[in-house]
Amino acid sequence: MEKIRMVDLHGQYLRHKEEIDNAIQEVIDTTAFIKGPDVQHFQDELSTYMGTSHCIACGNGTDALQIAMMALDLQPGDEVITTPFTFIATIEVISLLKLKPVLVDVDPDTFNIDPAGLEQALSKKTKAVVPVHLFGQAADMNRILDFAKRNGLFVIEDNAQAIGADYRLSDGSTRKAGTLGTIGCTSFFPSKNLGAYGDGGALFTDDDRLSEKIGAMVNHGMKKKYHYEYVGVNSRLDTMQAAILRTKLRHLDEYNTARQKVAAAYDKAFAAINELQIPARNPDSEHIFHQYTLTVKKELRDQLKAHLQEQGVPSMIYYPVPLHLQKAYSDLGYREGDFPITESLCKKVLSLPVHTEMKDDQLEHIIASVDNFFKQ
Ligand SMILES: *Cc1c(COP(=O)(O)O)cnc(C)c1O
Numbered sequence: 001m002e003k004i005r006m007v008d009l010h011g012q013y014l015r016h017k018e019e020i021d022n023a024i025q026e027v028i029d030t031t032a033f034i035k036g037p038d039v040q041h042f043q044d045e046l047s048t049y050m051g052t053s054h055c056i057a058c059g060n061g062t063d064a065l066q067i068a069m070m071a072l073d074l075q076p077g078d079e080v081i082t083t084p085f086t087f088i089a090t091i092e093v094i095s096l097l098k099l100k101p102v103l104v105d106v107d108p109d110t111f112n113i114d115p116a117g118l119e120q121a122l123s124k125k126t127k128a129v130v131p132v133h134l135f136g137q138a139a140d141m142n143r144i145l146d147f148a149k150r151n152g153l154f155v156i157e158d159n160a161q162a163i164g165a166d167y168r169l170s171d172g173s174t175r176k177a178g179t180l181g182t183i184g185c186t187s188f189f190p191s192k193n194l195g196a197y198g199d200g201g202a203l204f205t206d207d208d209r210l211s212e213k214i215g216a217m218v219n220h221g222m223k224k225k226y227h228y229e230y231v232g233v234n235s236r237l238d239t240m241q242a243a244i245l246r247t248k249l250r251h252l253d254e255y256n257t258a259r260q261k262v263a264a265a266y267d268k269a270f271a272a273i274n275e276l277q278i279p280a281r282n283p284d285s286e287h288i289f290h291q292y293t294l295t296v297k298k299e300l301r302d303q304l305k306a307h308l309q310e311q312g313v314p315s316m317i318y319y320p321v322p323l324h325l326q327k328a329y330s331d332l333g334y335r336e337g338d339f340p341i342t343e344s345l346c347k348k349v350l351s352l353p354v355h356t357e358m359k360d361d362q363l364e365h366i367i368a369s370v371d372n373f374f375k376q
Contacts, residue, residue, distance in 0.1 A: 011357035023243040036239030052179040054211035057237035061187020064201040066093040068183040082130040083113040085342040105339040109280035115143035128154040133162035138177040138285035155181030161290035196241040258356040259289040269367040292354040311369040
């Protein structure tokens with residue numbers, strides 16, 4: 001059996017080696033490293049895939065979130081509602097822009113922001129909501145969009161983990177996660193479902209004016225060469241990454257299906273284990289399993305992790321410390337006990353390997369290793 005990894009990027013590269021190598025070589029041959037033709041092609045192809053009018057590529061997913069907030073003209077002191085159970089980038093950019101993150105606890109089953117807490121987080125200063133589609137399935141967007149509409153708020157989706165997931169809106173139509181709010185943001189960090197060979201990110205919007213502004217902002221706020229319309233940033237997707245991503249975008253649905261197959265095998269194997277909860281599904285959202293995350297009885301989680309390690313099975317804790325208890329964010333004034341569900345999940349969650357290259361013998365070994373922990 002090959003060594004089991006959380007993500008097998010090398011195996012995936014070997015499967016598409018020729019396509020990828022050719023794409024890279026072509027960029028080198030033309031030396032159009034910045035703003036080469038692949039960037040525009042990738043933006044066009046990805047906006048078509050997502051079913052949105054505009055896609056603007058940028059340097060990484062964190063920048064995408066920051067640029068979204070800049071493009072919406074959020075001002076110091078404005079409040080932005082989001083979740084404490086996410087990757088740091090989500091609140092990092094809020095703080096960096098001197099906005100105020102206002103946190104709302106998550107649903108214990110889906111791990112996504114609980115819409116029931118939104119009303120209480122609202123104030124006169126609230127300008128935007130940032131739902132995070134954690135681990136590969138969309139937050140409860142029907143309720144979030146309704147709340148935002150009633151209160152005149154922007155919705156910035158952090159779709160770094162759910163690119164390609166379909167979502168059913170309350171009118172019965174289906175759209176991709178990341179195209180439901182005012183602006184959607186995503187990341188092409190190598191381990192994401194659509195991963196580059198380095199950093200990358202993108203923003204999505206149906207708003208022509210916003211798209212134009214974002215397009216300028218990613219490149220120093222420049223409209224015409226050396227004429228600056230906005231204060232912007234230097235956050236372009238480089239051509240090499242765009243060329244690689246064009247190749248991989250053609251396989252994205254196949255990648256997501258491969259992840260779903262692994263998840264289905266885990267579900268089937270673990271559903272009957274009382275000490276575990278398999279990942280719950282939001283009935284309106286497809287789940288594309290950026291992570292397959294179990295909720296384990298608190299006192300057993302670390303033992304299970306150690307047991308798996310001994311069996312050659314890696315596992316990860318996403319995330320071990322809630323954002324409101326991180327040192328860098330202590331000035332937000334939150335305390336232990338403020339978000340009990342997030343705090344409890346940080347002690348109970350465990351993510352198993354899920355990726356596009358999982359072999360049958362590896363999958364069987366992972367399942368057997370979890371099983372024999374609970375049978376011993
Ligand atoms: C990966 C990730 C980001 C940041 O993306 P980078 O490309 O690494 O900057 C933001 N939010 C979430 C939820 C993520 O998982």
